[in-house]
Amino acid sequence: MTELTPLSDALLRWLPEQRWFGGKNRDLSEVSTRDAVTLLDGDPKLVHAVLRTPDGEYQLLVGRRRELPEHLAHARIGEVDGFVYYEAVHDTELMRRLLELIAEDTWVGGIHFAPEPGAQIVPSQRARPVGAEQSNTSVIYGQDYILKLFRRVVVGPNPDLQLHRALQSVGCKHIARPLGAITDEFVVLGILQEFLSGAAEGWAMATASVRDLMAEADLHAAEVGGDFAGESFRLGQSVAEVHADLRRALGGGQEGPERLYEAVQAMHRRLDTVLADVPELARYEPALRAVFEEARNGPSVVDVQFIHGDLHLGQVLRTATGWKLIDFEGEPAAPLAERNALRSPLRDVAGMLRSFDYAAQQLLVGNPADHQLEVRAREWTARNRDAFCDGYAEVGADPREQGPLLRALELDKAVYEVAYEHGNRPDWLTVPLASIARITAGED
Ligand SMILES: Nc1ncnc2c1ncn2[C@@H]1O[C@H](COP(=O)(O)OP(=O)(O)O)[C@@H](O)[C@H]1O
Numbered sequence: 001m002t003e004l005t006p007l008s009d010a011l012l013r014w015l016p017e018q019r020w021f022g023g024k025n026r027d028l029s030e031v032s033t034r035d036a037v038t039l040l041d042g043d044p045k046l047v048h049a050v051l052r053t054p055d056g057e058y059q060l061l062v063g064r065r066r067e068l069p070e071h072l073a074h075a076r077i078g079e080v081d082g083f084v085y086y087e088a089v090h091d092t093e094l095m096r097r098l099l100e101l102i103a104e105d106t107w108v109g110g111i112h113f114a115p116e117p118g119a120q121i122v123p124s125q126r127a128r129p130v131g132a133e134q135s136n137t138s139v140i141y142g143q144d145y146i147l148k149l150f151r152r153v154v155v156g157p158n159p160d161l162q163l164h165r166a167l168q169s170v171g172c173k174h175i176a177r178p179l180g181a182i183t184d185e186f187v188v189l190g191i192l193q194e195f196l197s198g199a200a201e202g203w204a205m206a207t208a209s210v211r212d213l214m215a216e217a218d219l220h221a222a223e224v225g226g227d228f229a230g231e232s233f234r235l236g237q238s239v240a241e242v243h244a245d246l247r248r249a250l251g252g253g254q255e256g257p258e259r260l261y262e263a264v265q266a267m268h269r270r271l272d273t274v275l276a277d278v279p280e281l282a283r284y285e286p287a288l289r290a291v292f293e294e295a296r297n298g299p300s301v302v303d304v305q306f307i308h309g310d311l312h313l314g315q316v317l318r319t320a321t322g323w324k325l326i327d328f329e330g331e332p333a334a335p336l337a338e339r340n341a342l343r344s345p346l347r348d349v350a351g352m353l354r355s356f357d358y359a360a361q362q363l364l365v366g367n368p369a370d371h372q373l374e375v376r377a378r379e380w381t382a383r384n385r386d387a388f389c390d391g392y393a394e395v396g397a398d399p400r401e402q403g404p405l406l407r408a409l410e411l412d413k414a415v416y417e418v419a420y421e422h423g424n425r426p427d428w429l430t431v432p433l434a435s436i437a438r439i440t441a442g443e444d
């Protein structure tokens with residue numbers, strides 16, 4: 001029983017509407033809270049809580065006020081005993097408190113708020129939540145800091161924090177500097193980082209380029225003003241440099257045929273799980289399994305290392321000085337042991353190649369079929385995928401030399417995306433399904 005227990009019914013209604021909640025396809029008959037810790041008392045009050053749901057545990061920061069001001073009305077969760085409870089990430093005053101706690105290097109109710117060694121945090125900054133759709137929730141402070149509050153509560157070492165620290169230790173130029181962390185004994189709850197003000201998200205840049213091309217349906221991708229291939233090339237170089245930095249900081253190794261066998265088995269297992277939830281995938285099952293099996297026919301020794309784990313165009317930011325990679329958390333729903341394992345860097349390449357396809361295809365979803373636009377979309381994808389691989393090959397090994405494994409990893413990622421969209425954004429399910437249809441039919 002916590003202070004928030006009487007709020008359970010309201011939370012049950014509110015939860016499925018939250019973008020970060022991955023259990024939208026589940027039967028939700030009950031949610032409860034545990035470990036409510038008061039971080040600021042008074043009016044407003046700030047409470048940290050963990051929400052127990054059939055989809056696992058989620059972190060929640062709850063504000064409480066006697067009266068909710070107009071500008072916080074959209075954050076309302078429910079009302080109990082004359083108090084209004086709401087999502088605290090929208091409340092500047094309460095979010096400033098979190099930054100103060102980090103700057104002070106403090107423990108509150110078993111939660112440690114700490115700056116990274118050498119970081120000087122100035123708390124007097126106005127806070128605003130990131131507007132973007134995302135799996136976690138981030139708050140921006142002025143032009144200086146961004147605090148990511150993880151939503152899923154996962155016990156164990158957090159790859160996002162660990163890999164940022166490792167990359168920082170070797171002076172990697174493609175990350176935002178880690179500045180602080182919020183942890184309890186077993187769980188990393190948040191990470192404070194340098195805010196890259198003025199940076200553009202790769203996804204926004206790429207989709208703008210596709211839109212440009214579609215507006216000029218008579219021209220080829222290389223001829224329109226918004227051509228993205230130069231950026232894709234530089235992005236490929238940057239990703240290869242981050243892979244090299246990760247090897248420098250944390251080492252790497254090689255794995256033999258047994259591990260390749262195990263990796264292919266894991267692809268089959270993931271497919272089994274997703275098939276059980278998404279019947280629309282069943283028609284592609286034989287073709288998918290055949291591509292996974294083909295991966296065994298490439299080189300039997302594979303280079304492995306720490307990798308990003310969920311690389312896509314939404315995880316890369318273009319600053320004036322080059323590309324930065326963010327969010328080294330891996331796939332949010334994957335088991336921690338898998339996210340912390342040494343894996344082939346080709347997984348990251350496959351993730352990014354999938355993302356070029358996503359950027360081009362999602363603009364066609366919901367529109368009447370148009371052959372010309374479909375041809376243009378495919379041309380854009382092919383051009384940018386090639387440019388990315390060319391850039392990568394300038395710094396590291398050319399990913400295309402491992403064709404069967406790369407293709408299997410891409411389809412494995414597409415199967416993951418089917419599950420992700422099914423659980424988080426059901427309207428987008430057709431994007432990865434259509435890709436699987438095209439790839440397995442040999443059209444891409
Ligand atoms: N260091 C940063 N500087 C500027 N913007 C950032 C930074 N880190 C994240 N963002 C913005 O916040 C969004 C979400 O961050 P991300 O770490 O990817 O969270 P999630 O795990 O929820 O996907 C990004 O898409 C980007 O727009």
Ligand SMILES: O=P(O)(O)O[C@H]1O[C@H](CO)[C@@H](O[C@H]2O[C@H](CO)[C@@H](O)[C@H](O)[C@H]2O)[C@H](O)[C@H]1O
Binds near residue numbers: 354355358
């Ligand atoms: O950024 P997150 O760590 O939250 O990653 C999850 O959400 C992503 C979507 O926000 C999802 O990525 C998929 O959609 C992207 C476009 O929105 C696209 O660029 C990616 O290629 C596609 O996989 C990601 O899979 C998921 O883990």
